[in-house]
Amino acid sequence: MIVCLRATLAFSVTLCSLSAFSAASDRCPRPAIGGVVREPADLRSVNGVLDANLTIRNSKEPDGSLRYCYFDGKGNEAPTLRVSPGDRVVLHLKNELVDLEGTPSAHAAHAREAVTKSKDPCSSAIMSPIATNLHFHGLTIPPKCHQDEVLHTSIQPGDPPFTYEFQIPADESPGMYWYHPHIHGFAKTELLGGASGAIIVEGTERADKAVAGLAERVFVVRDQDLLYPDAPPSKKESAVPALLLDSDGDTVNTGTGGGRPAKDLSINFVPVPYPEYEPAVIEMKPGEKQLWRVLNASGLTYLNLTLLRDGSAQEVGLISLDGVPMNTNGGPADFVYWTTRLGVPPGSRVEFIVSGPAAGTTEMLVTRTVDTGPGGENDPNRALAVLKPVANASESRVKLDAKPQPLPRSNKQWLGDVAPVRVRKLYFSEKLQDPNNPASADEFYLTPEGETAQMFDMNAKTPNIVVKQGTVEDWIIENRSNEVHAFHIHQLHFLLMESGGGPVDEPYLRDTINVPYHQGNLPDFPAIRVRMDFRDPNIVGTFLYHCHLLDHEDKGMMGSIEVLPADSPRQASKNGLCTGTESDPCSNFNTPPPTK
Known part of the structure; x- marks a missing residue:
């Protein structure tokens, strides 16, 4: 996986x-x-x-x-x-x-x-x-x-x-x-x-011919405040512990896979409310193969999607993450990653091949529980939609070209092969109203290492980070809180290099990624290392990076970054682990720096 x-x-x-x-x-x-x-x-x-x-x-x-x-x-x-x-x-x-x-x-x-x-x-x-x-x-x-x-x-x-x-x-x-x-x-x-x-x-079919000729579907998953917030869990659900609320009134992670969710979900606005989760209906021709483009437009909810047939997870063929085909790194022209589970944080998108159920059967699209940490929201197991085979189902409005001209290969060097000029470290943290209650956070921070943690100020005159266009940097992003955070940056995509304390082989670009929560009994804070691509001249200017759980963003878990023109006399900020100067060239960028 x-x-x-x-x-x-x-x-x-x-x-x-x-x-x-x-x-x-x-x-x-x-x-x-x-x-x-x-x-x-x-x-x-x-x-x-x-x-x-x-x-x-x-x-x-x-x-x-x-x-x-x-x-x-x-x-x-x-x-x-x-x-x-x-x-x-x-x-x-x-x-x-x-x-x-x-x-x-x-x-x-x-x-x-x-x-x-x-x-x-x-x-x-x-x-x-x-x-x-x-x-x-x-x-x-x-x-x-x-x-x-x-x-x-x-x-x-x-x-x-x-x-x-x-x-x-x-x-x-x-x-x-x-x-x-x-x-x-x-x-x-x-x-x-x-x-x-x-x-x-x-x-997309020009980038990955595995989807050529397929019917296309667009699905937008949104979350919203609970329609029935005072309802007890369904009688079909096993008993769960008494639920706690965080400082905003959202339900805290129960750790059981059940209980009242923090938010209801909808699929293209068709609501699927707690506690019964009556599913929406997706009609497909029996056995039809389609390309599904799925956006998690939730403000707070993580999803962990699976297609079930008679309780058994079915494979889907993932071909793109966050708008970028997964073969962009020079992989095969017909790349497909077959999996039974897809996870995407708030703000992310996934595009994948689905085969519809045969006549006389149905499948269920569900989101399985997500462990957001003891301070995170509750995202339990729940149904989203029934896939129903209908012989005369409406034709999809969009069908991808069956004989596409391949996209020309990019002449830009693959991001994973570019040496970073600098390594920076940032960390997520929270301020608790009650130090003994992990659900009482009321201030959220995303801080460059070496600076004082403070809520983001929209009126600040100085950006938190300054970089030069044309460069590549590695960022280590650490989570010092007891809930998962979703790191997102505007204007660009990045490459995951390390997670869980070691290197990963995942040559796929993203613009949003989870950073696991800290467990208080462990000495080290969890961290990821991502390679940030500032080479595109379109991104010169000032923009934002933040947690894409929007309650956290609204309460200060955000920073600003200025990308200077390549020929600017100004220099990049030096709040990283090395400066990229001749005396400190980050030549050992493949050696993981300390995470704490």
């Missing part, structure tokens, strides 16, 4: 047409429990340009839950953006969010005051419940306003439509990416409400 599956986790979801929604709200309608999973609508580029309108809205439901949603100009919710390498993307984002608090809050009051003072969404940096922006997760596009900048860009409800305009790089890896808001302090609220959608960069 590869480490991304051992130390990571994630998965699955699909969307419904408006006519199928049993909506309590016409602002953000949702399908009924147990419904058939439908595909999101597609917005496609035409003659090399994708030009579209997006509107973000929100609503407060009768049960008190908050919903957030994107609509395109035709009223389709959470459309999938489909582009090809080299295409130009023009998105006009209109903010129609409303203050759902009912009473003036400090944040809302601050936002209203700030709006009167700021006229430029590119520099306002207003972080409030009614502000929004867009992050294009995984894409290698510049961290500039109107492209993919989230430190200062903030769009208000009174603003005219804000235009995002950027080009998909000609060498962007074909695969699955996604878009969502990135307002610091409120990212969890908007994402749990459903503000997310998929992006597909076409051409």
Whole structure:
């Protein structure tokens, strides 16, 4: 089993047409429990340009839950953006969010005051419940306003439509990416409400001919606050210990594989709520082979997906992680990694081959329990969807080219073969309100070694890390807390080099990865070592790295990094384990440095 599956986790979801929604709200309608999973609508580029309108809205439901949603100009919710390498993307984002608090809050009051003072969404940096922006997760596009900048860009409800305009790089890896808001302090609220959608960069079959000619399905798994938070566990579930709540009211990991989850899940908005977990329905032609593209758009939930037939795990063929085909390292043109379990943390994507059940049988897509640590949320065993063979099932809207022209091999040196100029060390840590209660964390940190741990400050004038474009660095990321964290960095992908104290042979690029939790009886903190790729000139500028559990991100577990132009007279920051200078060249980069 590869480490991304051992130390990571994630998965699955699909969307419904408006006519199928049993909506309590016409602002953000949702399908009924147990419904058939439908595909999101597609917005496609035409003659090399994708030009579209997006509107973000929100609503407060009768049960008190908050919903957030994107609509395109035709009223389709959470459309999938489909582009090809080299295409130009023009998105006009209109903010129609409303203050759902009912009473003036400090944040809302601050936002209203700030709006009167700021006229430029590119520099306002207003972080409030009614502000929004867009992050294009995984894409290698510049961290500039109107492209993919989230430190200062903030769009208000009174603003005219804000235009995002950027080009998909000609060498962007074909695969699955996604878009969502990135307002610091409120990212969890908007994402749990459903503000997310998929992006597909076409051409996966050109990169890996194993999927040529296959029907394609897009599934987005989201989490949300529990629909029935006070319900006892199902009678079908064995008894579990009394449940604890963390400082946000989320259920703490029971360590049993059961009990009330921290959050409910949905698959393309079809809800699968606790405690009965009535599954959504995925219809397939009997025995049909398909390529599933699965995004874990959860704000907090790890997934550990398995397909079960009569209780027996079925193999699926993994071909891509986080938007990058797994044969990018020069592997075989028809690469497939067959496995019975797929794990992806919040924010990650997996693309894999599935064979539908035979006529007269069914299969079940489940997520198995994830050990998030004694301070982590509870992610128990639960069903997600039934795979149902239907002879006249609707044809997939997308079928990959059966005879694709292979993508040309990249002339860029494989990342694993590049010597890093520097090794840095960062660590996750938390501050507990009650030192005796691991669920009482109220401040979260992601700190470069040698600096004082502190919550991320959006208004800081100095970035936490400075690097040079054209270089490669190794980062050791340590977890000093008792819950799993998901490390993510904007604008680029990285390569896992070491995990669990030793080297790994996993030549696959990622943009999100788990760092295992610390067990208090062990002397060393767990750590991973990743090779960071700063060679692309598109990423010059300042952007973010953070834990992709958005409650942690919102509460300070984040940092900023500035990528200087290659010819800049400024130097990279020297908070690493070696500086890359002539006197300290990091020549022994293959020797694992100390992890504590």
